[in-house]
Amino acid sequence: NVDGHDPQKSGWLYQLYRPVKPAWAKQFEEQVGIKTPDVDDATRPAGEWNEIYLRIAANQCEVAVNGVSYYRFKLNDDDWAARVAKSKFANLPLFGKAGKGHICLQDHGNVVSFRSIKLRELPEDGSVPNPVDGRLALKSELAFPNLKWAGRDEEEESGRVRPLRPMVLTQADDGTNRVFVATQRGAIHVFENSFAATETKMFLNLTEKVHDWKKDNEEGLLGLAFHPKNKENGFFYVYYSSEQEPHVSIVSRFKASADDPNVADPQSETIVMKIPQPFANHNGGSIAFGPDGYLYIGLGDGGGRNDPLRSGQDLGSWMGSILRIDVDGKSDGANYAVPSDNPFVTRDGAKPEIFAYGFRNLWRIAFDRQTGHLWASDVGQDRWEEVNVVRAGGNYGWSGREAGFGFGNVPVKSDDPVVDPAWMYDHQVGKSITGGYVYRGKAVPSLQGKYLYADYVSGKVWALEYDPTGEKSTKNYAIVDGGLPILAFGEDAQGEVYYLIESATGKSIYRFVEE
Structure with missing residues (x-):
């Protein structure tokens, strides 16, 4: 044949x-x-x-x-x-x-x-029935109901309303109790973490540098993470699609202004990495600092359908991988160093920055602040969505496998055994996973220790229990049965988790509370 x-x-x-x-x-x-x-x-x-x-x-x-x-x-x-x-x-x-x-x-x-x-x-x-073991008695509420977004133009030149699309909600871990929100268009806002907050301040406006998601909806400003010592050095890092260089993702460092910690210096950009992207989709873009102080970068396979460039199993390419770099060092002319204990530094032909590989389109990655486990949700193609707990050197199968099943006409040939996902669900349940966080806050006791995640297409939301000793999921609870297209989740300094949605009115940040 x-x-x-x-x-x-x-x-x-x-x-x-x-x-x-x-x-x-x-x-x-x-x-x-x-x-x-x-x-x-x-x-x-x-x-x-x-x-x-x-x-x-x-x-x-x-x-x-x-x-x-x-x-x-x-x-x-x-x-x-x-x-x-x-x-x-x-x-x-x-x-x-x-x-x-x-x-x-x-x-x-x-x-x-x-x-x-x-x-x-x-x-x-x-x-296909929703694969759940019960339901948590939770409801949604606006986290900041009176919040207005600084500098937001609600209408385009055409007169159409431009929706707000927040991609990241995070905090600086500096004791100031501030919240930072990055939008896909390229604006980073800051405001006080208070239910009574009324307005944001423009922390950094990168819209002239960032490719407009309206042209290619998987591109834009996709990642934001603060340096573990940002209280001393003022550093933070962003991941964005370049407007000047088509199909190139940039990881850059910026610095907060010395005069005002709520304003970043737009001239302080230091480009850490440039990542060529074969296509406009599957760009990944989630970044996070691990408990080891290194920066982790979640990437997709570069795009297209069926992984046409076979990037997922190619250790000679950054695509389809989670990278791990030392942003406090420099090596070989780059503005970062490769940690000496990265799993592939001694393998011939492998990119030394790779921490784990075999992913299709990571959306998104996050560390459990209590255990240090790295969670990564991977968007599938035709049949399965998956949640992974990532280990160093792990091969997660794509594109020889999708979740726990074989995919396509090229089997996995790597010497690295394929790691099964911690959880997966059928495309009759949902078609585009949105990864979240393990809840470590205090406001919602029923979520304690559970991994929150959602599906953008079906609008379902769940909370997953995981046994790290047995390395398996034990229970999956329903929170929302459908109709809630979550773009991303966020976490504040107290471990409270929020979810972000697109909104024409700017009402984009919600949280779950007990009924």
């Missing part, structure tokens, strides 16, 4: 459906002049097992081969009727109209081989 052109061998549905590249993938490829085959063939080479996934309901079906979605259809809708009419089997009276029947396993002209068959009964509509 070469290039997926034999429909019987690559799982096409009798030529009604082909695994054709979706429009969004074509758009990202056209932007950067990269071309991949229009038809997917996810079947693996001889000697490798293939996984066929079927989700069947009364009037619809989904088929995936090795984790790659081949097609979805609904019986009797306009698209289905048109395809049936064009088929060479259209003259058969029951073709495309059959109701109940049998699922047959066959390999045309060859002996059928299978290792296992798993069956799971679903509701009549084919939906």
Whole structure:
């Protein structure tokens, strides 16, 4: 079966459906002049097992081969009727109209081989139940209901309202009880951490340097982290998509003004890293200082669909990795040093900055302030979303695996064993994970020690219990059943956790409280 052109061998549905590249993938490829085959063939080479996934309901079906979605259809809708009419089997009276029947396993002209068959009964509509062990009695409230955003232009030149899209909420850990919020457009605001806060102050405006997310919605100002000794040195770090250099992400250091700690010096920028990005999507962008004082940078695989450059398993590329650097040192002409205990510093051909790899699009990373564990939520492609507790040198599988299952036609070949996710959920539950924090505050006792996370597409929110000794999740609790598209979570100096949403009115920062 070469290039997926034999429909019987690559799982096409009798030529009604082909695994054709979706429009969004074509758009990202056209932007950067990269071309991949229009038809997917996810079947693996001889000697490798293939996984066929079927989700069947009364009037619809989904088929995936090795984790790659081949097609979805609904019986009797306009698209289905048109395809049936064009088929060479259209003259058969029951073709495309059959109701109940049998699922047959066959390999045309060859002996059928299978290792296992798993069956799971679903509701009549084919939906997958929310994987929860109960519900926490919590409700949402505006964290700062009277807050006005300094310098915010609510209308564009066209007259349309420009929504506020906060990407980061954090604190400086300097005893001042301030909150810092970075927006995707490039503004960093500061204000007092008080329910009664009425206005922000513009800490730093980077809008002229930052590529506008309205043009490429996964780019912009995506990361903000304060140096552990910022009280003495005034340093903080940002991760942004460059306006001047297309498809380049920049990690830079800035410094707070000596005269006013609520204003940063825009002329103080020192570029720490420039990270070329093959595509406008899967740029990652989450940054955080670990308990070891090093800066961790969460990256995506560089973009596109199916990891076209095979970056996820390539240790010779920064893409698809978490980087770990020493921003207090310099080496080889760079404004950072590589920690000597990074896991791949002695491996030939590997980028020494890599701490862990095998990720598709990390959204987002965060340290548990009590245990020091690094949590990383990774957005999947066609079937699974995943939560990871990251270890040094870990290989998290992409793009030979998605979550705990094989993906695509190239198996994982690394000598590093693949680390299974701490938790994963099906794309019938949600399609774009938003990672949060392990709650260590005091205001909401029922959240204590649980990892908060959400799904941007389905709007569901959960709290996950994890046993670090057994390295496994023990319970998953529902908080919100849907309709809440969370962009990111944030954490203040007291360990209280907030969630951030897009808002045309600027009402973007919320928190959970006991009912």
